[in-house]
Amino acid sequence: MKRMNKKTYSKHKLEDNKQIIEQTLRSMAYLPENMLFSDMASTKEGLTLEAVAGKQDEYGKNVITAGSKNTVLHRLLDAVVNPFNVILLIIAVITFFTDVVASSRPDYLTVTIIVTLVLLSSLVAFVQSQRSNAAAEKLSKMISNTAEVLRDGISMEVPMDEIVPGDIIRLSAGDMLPADVRFLTTKDTFVAQAALTGESNPVEKFSALPRKEDCSLTDLQNIGFMGSNIVSGSALAIVLATGNHTYFGSMAKSLTGDKAKTSFERGVDSVSKLLIRMMIIIVPIVFLINGLIKGDWAGALLFSISIAVGLTPEMLPVIMTSTLAKGAVSMSKHKVIVRTLGAIQTFGEMDVLCTDKTGTLTEDKIILEKYMNLHGEDDPRILRHAYLNSHFQTGLKNLIDIAIIDRANENGLEDMIADYRCIDEIPFDFSRRRMSVVLIDKNDKRQLITKGAVEEILDISSHIEINGQVVPIDDKTRRIALATYEAHNKDGLRMIAIAQKNQVPDSGAFSVADEQDMVLIGFIGFLDPPKESAKTAITALREHGVRTVVLTGDSEGVAIKVCGKVGVDNSRVLSGLDIEKMSDSELLKAVATCDLFAKLSPSQKERVVKMFQMAGHTVGYMGDGINDAPPLRQADVGISVDTAVDIAKETADIILLKKDLMVLEEGVIEGRRTFGNIVKYIKMAASGNFGNMISIIAASIFLPFLPMLPVQILTQNLLCDFSQMGIPFDSVDVEYIKKPRNWETKSIKLFMAFLGPVSSVFDILCFAIMWWIIGAKTEALSPLFQCGWFVFGTLSQVIVIHMIRTGKLPFVQSKPSLPLFFSTFIVVIVAFVIGFTDVSIALDMASLPLTFLPWLAAILVGYLLCVQLIKSLYIRKYEEWM
Known part of the structure; x- marks a missing residue:
């Protein structure tokens, strides 16, 4: 029998090695113990430290890399290949043929700007992704998963990724198997291996050699598999294989498929599709209108292509990545470690927190x-x-x-x-x-x-x-x-x-x-006395719209006493026996009024969580024991602590470095703040694009020339994108974080319907001023007209960020963060420099006269006042803004 080291293993594709790995494990299951120790170059006292060092060089870290999508190359591809960048690249190819290949005077400017847009957005997305990954890795190192091993005859705790073949490990209830092992001694050792076999019930493991030669690998009673966990009992085992060499490693590609999308991800997808549909509809209409009315089909094509670029919210992936990464780092400062960035929004959406009693509501000092x-x-x-x-x-x-x-x-x-x-x-x-x-x-x-x-x-x-x-x-x-x-x-x-x-x-x-x-x-x-902070924390969570429900395996009397002292409603108590007798429909009614469930088994805790979800709640579950693993998996967001058993930490989405509900409340607030900043960008993009559609169609019908040239549209788009780079660092109104927030596409559509037409009205007002007051009404003066709309369009889109970011009066009742203030301020200065100096010539525009300044100020002030009025009416009608 040949054991596979790192070099042997790397010669084969992972999917081709499943059979080899199975044969290796099977043969080791039947080896007499003395031959097993000899083959693994180990002893009952464990490996020597010198042998461990050699094996770590030979086998590498005990981590699964097969099927991993978290590589630098994968992050780079994710940054470049997204729906918006694909659209831009298609447009760049078309523009290259129309402006360069098929043109008598090749013009590379438009193509250059489009490619620059793609490169900039991709670069920022990649950099943010790298930062996010670095932050996640740094945070993950704060969460310790260890195993108890014998080395040189001494029992010690070592990180799981440092386990090597031949290590002797001690296992007890709550431990995860850090590698594929053969059991040397067992005592009522039951292992849950549903992730590998689908078995709902734990299976008992024994140290004796198997009697049958023809049973399947997962039925071998003396073999344990990486990723399974000890439910009860204890055992001593020898490590047979680690990392990609394990049975789990051989199945990595099939086991590490894409996870189901969260409500937040589904919401972002729906808005992205909505914006793309809008673009697909508007581009042909603009092309036909300009082609038929002006007779310049080539110009109409270029203009419609530029409109497509302008309507593409290519910064959406960047803003999302930046905001989530910023949220994860901010939450870590409150001792809340996010294992998956997508869990941040779910954390903020949570409106029911189910928690165990011991250590959370009590001092955990029995x-x-x-x-x-x-x-x-x-x-x-x-x-x-x-x-x-x-x-x-x-x-x-x-x-x-x-x-x-x-x-x-x-x-x-x-x-x-x-x-x-x-x-x-x-x-x-x-x-x-x-x-x-x-x-x-x-x-x-x-x-x-x-x-x-x-x-x-x-x-x-x-x-x-x-x-x-x-x-x-x-x-x-x-x-x-x-x-x-x-x-x-x-x-x-x-x-x-x-x-x-x-x-x-x-x-x-x-x-x-x-x-x-x-x-x-x-x-x-x-x-186990109640924590002094528990009552304050539960009150704070309640004020933020989170209902605290206690699910405990403890007796009713103790649970009632503790809950009464910390402010959890104990007027109604349901025990595990009560729940067992209830049908799902009866329990569904009960969870509406009961906040205390006592003497629950793990499966009963899981069932209660499921009933809260069926009632329409977003449920968080906080637990740290092996009995908490089922409800942690069932919950929308699983929360555990760094001192929890291995299986609880692996199952949870969020890890607390301090077992305290006050820490949890800070995390909830940060989750809502993160979500709020992402929604700001999406609502700005959606309403702005809808308004631009109306303005472009009106301009195409009534103007004898293009309201803006492609290069001008692209430059404006670039400036507006830059102005929004401060959104991830923006503050959020206190009122916004007072209640749970979930994704509502309907709300975004209403927002578009209210604010989109308002911007169009003032765009048309700008057209009228340029036409009748400034006198730019001929083809020869079109560069002046285009410069006027370029400046107004840029300033209105940038300044309105401050109107949309808060439901209050901007700058007076709600101040933006410094990064957002400076990113918008810089773009305002650049827009004025372009519009009122000879820099405009570089963009095929004519510089504006100073007489346009008061008119510009008037329509900007009018626009902002109108947005504030619409905001008031919207809030009065729908009782929300963001």
Whole structure:
């Protein structure tokens, strides 16, 4: 059998190697353990650090590169090849033939300007894409995904991309498999590998060699695959393959297809298509009108081509990329890391936040407050049993285990550990909601100790220890136990039951079947106090239109107590049992009024999130545990924290570096600010283009010459594009970010219908002034007429940015950012220089007389006042602006 190193692998195409990789993994599944270690050049103590360095040189980083679209070349192609640039390039080719090839006097100016437009927009898009990618990579490094490995016999945490074949790794619930592995030891190890096999249920893995020779690769019970995750149990495994050499790597091209588009992306696509349709309609009409009325078909063709360029919002990709990248960097300053840029808008659109309770609403510093018998009296024996259970379990030690161990150490119980030896355990899982250890003491006495949720422990207990006696559970003793539990639970203590039994088999493996006929001996109670900031954060989110809903696996009593203190409505509570009995239609009605769901399983959390989505909400889900992976996947935007289990971080769209709802609120605001700036550009482009269409058709019908030459239209387009470069850095009105924002194409069409004709009215007014007052009404004076409309058109399109960017009075009630102010100010100066100096001659125009200045000022002021009036009427009618 030949293992593939980096050089061998690179000789083959990825899709051709799937069979080779499968054969390699299959052969390793059947190797005896001693041969396996020999083949992998490893030992049970793991690799030496020297061997790791050599293998990293041989195999490279443990990352999937197959099917990756995030290369420099791909970003360059994305920057150049977009619908708007394609249209411009087609126009450039046509212009080249009409102006250069078929012309007696070749004119390269128009072609040069079009190509310059494409190059500039592509260059800016590429630079912004590079910056965005660099920012994303920098941010991703702030999120740590590590694995526990044995090297030189010492257990250590290393980044997943530094794992190499031959590494020995420890795995427990919540861990992702960082590579293809063979299991060396397993204990109730269940793995979710739906991404690879489509299996909805986790599969159990074993270390024994497979019995069948003809089973499929994914059915091999001693092989685990990169990208799957441990649902419950624990394991020790040896890494067989990393990166592109893995089974997942061989499938990368088929597994990394394009994701479904978000509502924002669909909205941008719809507007892009609308603008392109407008252009496709207007260009032939302008061509026919000018050709028929003026008789110059060649000039009409050039003019219509230039109009197509002018109506193409080629800066849309640039503005989008710049704004999203700026948003991602700004959010990182608030300790919010965006894993995918498209999630920013969804974050701002979110109107329901579903969150777990522990660590989000509470301090995430669980303190063991009580250890009591079934009458509620302090009993050190209960703490001892809980301590033995938590100390000897090898799975994921959660905050409860840590709190038990800390209290036991405070009470001087650590010495008792030497008297016991753990011979087996039954790990925790979310269906049983309990975990057990089997211990043997120095007198060879065996004991099974179990801790878990109160109802689940009662279900497996046949006896109860009360008043120093072990008696069968009956209605009376059950009531005594439940009364103690409920009394402390209502006081806000999280209660865990402790049970044990001594009748344990002398040999053989232990399983869930052994968790029966237990003796319930007492309870331990934990306090996780509410965060002081939680109430403020929930109030702030509510003020921004985000409803906070708690989905917790904790008991109702604790959840009600905590929610009451932090301001979440706890007047109605639904438990997992209640939800199980409800139909989808009943649950759909319930989510309208219920903000607290307790004792939920992972699948029930997922179902509640789905119901909120069916009710028309954009749902965010915040969680950090393995039980949060299903709802994180289901939510419109998954939110986790850097300290979360691997599978939660990999599933989430947004990672918080601080587990605090106040951090989340800052992210929501930045998401809405980002969305608002993109909408500004789109509404400007849509309304401006619609107005230009009307003005061009009117000019084509009534003027004996072209209102502007192609080179003038292109120059004006370039100036207007530059003026909008400051939009990504603009501020957004406080009122705008007060409520969730989603994409509405209807709103954009209404905006076009209101503002488009207004600009046309003042364009025609400008024509009238140039015709009757300035006297530019002949073919010979057309350069003067064209210069007048060039200056007014440029100034009106640039200045109106400040009118459209806010629903308030610009500069007085709402000030633009400095980048936007300077980008527009510079273009205004350039427009005046071109229009009133001999620079205009370079664009085939005649410089304007100073007598035009007061008329220019008058129509500009009139236009701006009219836009402000229309804005007021629009806001009054539709109660929105942007």
